[in-house]
Amino acid sequence: MDLVIKILQFFLCFTILVGIHELGHFIMARIFHIRVEKFYIFFDPWFSLFKFRHKDTEYGLGWLPLGGYVKIAGMIDESMDKEQMKQAPKPDEFRAKPAWQRFLVMIAGVVMNVLLAIVIYCGICYTWGDTYLANEDARWGYNFNEAGHKLGFHDGDRILTIDGQPVEKIQDIVTALLITEGDRQVRVLRDGVETDISLPLDDLIAMRQEKGYEGFLTLRYPFIVDSMTSQAAIAALRPGDEIRAVDELRNAEFPEYQKYIASKAGDSVHLEVLRGDNTLQIALPVSDEGVIGVISSNQIYTPRTQKYTFWESIPAGIHRTGEMLSSYWEQLKLIVQPKTKMYEELGGFIAIGSIFPSEWNWQDFWIKTAFLSIILAVMNIIPIPGLDGGHAIFTFWEMITRRKVSEKVLEMAQYVGMFILLMLLLYANGNDIYRFFIK
Structure with a gap:
């Protein structure tokens, strides 16, 4: 039953994210009177689970849960429909529209995912507020696991600053140590004396690879x-x-x-x-x-909760979205830097599904959905052919140079992009298989 609940949460989350993303492309295409031939949640090679036609668009649910798509007339996409591209452009096709309109159509999915994250975070702030354990309330310090001791922490250390910056929330401590491209300097209060601990990047990488961050620190109970x-x-x-x-x-x-x-x-x-x-x-x-x-007493630590009115939740939700966007972008930059070895931690569908708990909790579900929406937005804006960012970069180039990229180049770029994405998909899911079934 636990596994069923995890799977249900994963599919509900994925359906929302993909549906909203593709809805962005669909709405923007409709605004510019571009014909949309298909709107699908999940992919439908050979057959679909459900479909119907309304006006010029076929709506459906595919059987392969690897994403979703809208097939926009006159656009080279993953369908690789070459026959349509051989014909003269029609007024309601994507390729017949001005570059700025095509650019907006391509980035609309990413924008919708960011807006979805903002709406969810606003709702979370308004409904539940922001509950956390404050670092300054940890007056008796922390106990550390073996990985923490190897890094130089002592049980009872109070963490004051990381790289000179005070840490507000306890949950931010481990994040700050994991997301770094260099050494970290941590100042702690040890037996009443402020002490500096230097954490080399190699040690932090080793801690991350060995999953030493699990149970890295716990509050001491006086x-x-x-x-x-x-x-x-x-x-x-x-x-x-x-x-x-x-x-x-x-x-x-x-x-x-x-x-x-x-x-x-x-x-x-x-x-x-x-x-x-x-x-x-x-x-x-x-x-x-x-x-x-x-x-x-067992009531030593009291979580702090920041409550928000409806109007206060809006800037709070926007701010939280900005923080998460910045955090994930930093993680993405680390992945492409060989010295951090974060590429070894890439995960696929099993890794994503495993983040959901085995019991249903709406607050937790929406927090994870908002974060995954940000991940989807960031990943799609990367300028790889086949992703929205790849299409957008060619269109942006056309807007600057006033020269349209040839359909042959777009077609080849699409093939290259699909190959890259397939390799990334195989690598990420291969990591899942290795970690969960072999390692």
Whole structure:
């Protein structure tokens, strides 16, 4: 059932993204009175699952879930319809229209995906707000996994800045370490002293390739008094007191203190307690059961939530879209740089599908749909023949030079682009197969 829910989310998301993208081309073509012969969600080689005709356009659902398309009359596209191109241009064909109109038709899909991301992020901000754990609230620092220790972090370190910039949200820390094309300088507060840690790019690449970012850091849980159950503890302590040391054990977490106190059953322990701005020294007996009658608070960290009114959600959604566009563009630049080795992490349909949870959560679904819409927009604007960016770049060249690129060149470019895309598709999905079934 978990797998079914993942698959349903993937197909619903993909259908929305492709449908909106192709709708952009369709609407802009209609605005300029260009004939659209087909509008398909998914591809339909040999047959389609469903189709109907309205006016001059055939609408349908293909069986091959690798995208979708609109077939615009008079345009060299993935259908490679050469017979139509041999005929004289008709007034309602793409090739008969001015270059600026053709340019707008080609970028309309990308624009629609960006607009979709904006609308979704606006809706998320208005409906759920922005909930996050603030880095400055992590007053007791973090625990790090093995990868973090290899990079030079110590348990209890508080992260202050990365490359001189303060980090607002905890979830941004790992992202900042993953998305980089050079070394990182991290300043931490360690035992009350600010310490700089230099993270070489090679070490960060190794951490990323070994998936050391999974569980990279976790919040430390101090011994904060919630309530007391023994007379001695009631007399000595107050709710909210922070126990900072038990005998010689210092700067530990609650489970460590608990284990140590249990080892002193029938004896007594000396506590160093922080109450407000005052530090107190308190001795408490340990029962034969190994407890001092203190219940620790489990409400240490409270997520912050930024709420938005309807009108506030609009600029917030636009800002968030801009941030995600910038972030993904940076990731894309790293992929084409051999030294980062991020090309080894490219994934296909299995990788995309795996990001969806095994239970349905609308907030999570829309967050992922918005991000994938941005990915689709960025990938399609890349000037590779066969993608919208490839078509647009030839049209833009025509607008500048006033010279139309020959149909023979466009045809050859389409073949080259389709070959490149096929190789990328095979490589990305091959990575999936290797990671999920072999590695």
